[in-house]
Amino acid sequence: MSGIDGVLVVPLKVIGDDRGSIMHVLRSDAPHFQQFGEAYFSTILPNMMKGWKLHKQSTSNMTVPMGKVRFVLHDIREKSLTRWQFQEVILGPGDLYQLLVIPVGVAYAWKNEDDSVATILNCATVPWSAEEVVAIPLEAYPYHWE
Amino acid sequence: MSGIDGVLVVPLKVIGDDRGSIMHVLRSDAPHFQQFGEAYFSTILPNMMKGWKLHKQSTSNMTVPMGKVRFVLHDIREKSLTRWQFQEVILGPGDLYQLLVIPVGVAYAWKNEDDSVATILNCATVPWSAEEVVAIPLEAYPYHWE
Numbered sequence: 293m294s295g296i297d298g299v300l301v302v303p304l305k306v307i308g309d310d311r312g313s314i315m316h317v318l319r320s321d322a323p324h325f326q327q328f329g330e331a332y333f334s335t336i337l338p339n340m341m342k343g344w345k346l347h348k349q350s351t352s353n354m355t356v357p358m359g360k361v362r363f364v365l366h367d368i369r370e371k372s373l374t375r376w377q378f379q380e381v382i383l384g385p386g387d388l389y390q391l392l393v394i395p396v397g398v399a400y401a402w403k404n405e406d407d408s409v410a411t412i413l414n415c416a417t418v419p420w421s422a423e424e425v426v427a428i429p430l431e432a433y434p435y436h437w438e
Numbered sequence: 439m440s441g442i443d444g445v446l447v448v449p450l451k452v453i454g455d456d457r458g459s460i461m462h463v464l465r466s467d468a469p470h471f472q473q474f475g476e477a478y479f480s481t482i483l484p485n486m487m488k489g490w491k492l493h494k495q496s497t498s499n500m501t502v503p504m505g506k507v508r509f510v511l512h513d514i515r516e517k518s519l520t521r522w523q524f525q526e527v528i529l530g531p532g533d534l535y536q537l538l539v540i541p542v543g544v545a546y547a548w549k550n551e552d553d554s555v556a557t558i559l560n561c562a563t564v565p566w567s568a569e570e571v572v573a574i575p576l577e578a579y580p581y582h583w584e
Contacts, residue, residue: 311482311483311487311488312481313481315478317476317477317479328474330465330466331559332461332462333459333460333461333463334458334460336458340458342457355479357479357503357504357557358557411503413463413479419467
């Protein structure tokens with residue numbers, strides 16, 4: 293499974309000491325930074341799935357500071373070189389700690405792959421609005437989750 | 439203990455369903471939004487303290503999606519109406535879920551008040567740099583933590 297055009301998986305620094313750690317997310321001077329629209333958390337309970345979601349204007353910048361989440365991306369963009377490709381990325385703390393950049397027009401769904409609540413942070417380029425996001429039933433695309 | 443001039447504690451929405459929740463953090467169209475410089479997590483282990491920190495250019499926008507953290511703010515700004523005041527704010531999920539806005543020049547320290555790791559998100563107005571932040575020893579200001 294190769295990568296979808298425009299999707300980025302960026303390694304992030306974690307700097308620890310005996311009191312805790314600093315976990316990088318996104319800087320305005322990073323090459324992949326576009327603009328800031330809204331930051332929000334979303335939590336997902338064990339074994340639950342959410343999606344598909346499709347953003348018409350907003351690029352998503354996802355990190356997972358707690359838990360383990362499998363994101364499945366599906367390229368449904370008409371003119372994309374990688375149209376109809378799927379891509380899987382697993383995010384979490386530790387070795388899985390990285391930034392997932394999902395471009396406009398790439399649908400995504402996600403599943404909690406652990407037995408604890410997972411927390412996702414999205415630093416989206418456009419503030420959430422009902423007009424900007426499309427909810428698509430999980431059954432809409434033929435992905436085999438297990 | 440009244441409030442320090444310019445410090446804001448903003449209630450945040452949490453929208454839950456049977457799969458998890460959405461927890462608001464910050465939108466670019468919020469009245470208290472200034473600009474985006476960097477988002478980063480910081481974790482703190484049980485019973486640990488960190489601080490004081492002083493930012494020379496950056497306003498901090500703090501939320502705590504996990505754990506329970508007591509922030510103590512100390513106004514050391516020369517021309518502030520509330521100079522030398524302390525202010526305590528406790529952040530966490532649930533009833534404690536809110537945004538804490540700490541202006542430039544207000545020193546702050548924080549303590550994990552729970553028996554689990556706590557995670558803090560800061561959406562700072564300026565990207566972190568060694569020139570911008572000052573570390574001040576905990577003993578520098580006379581605050582009685584217990």
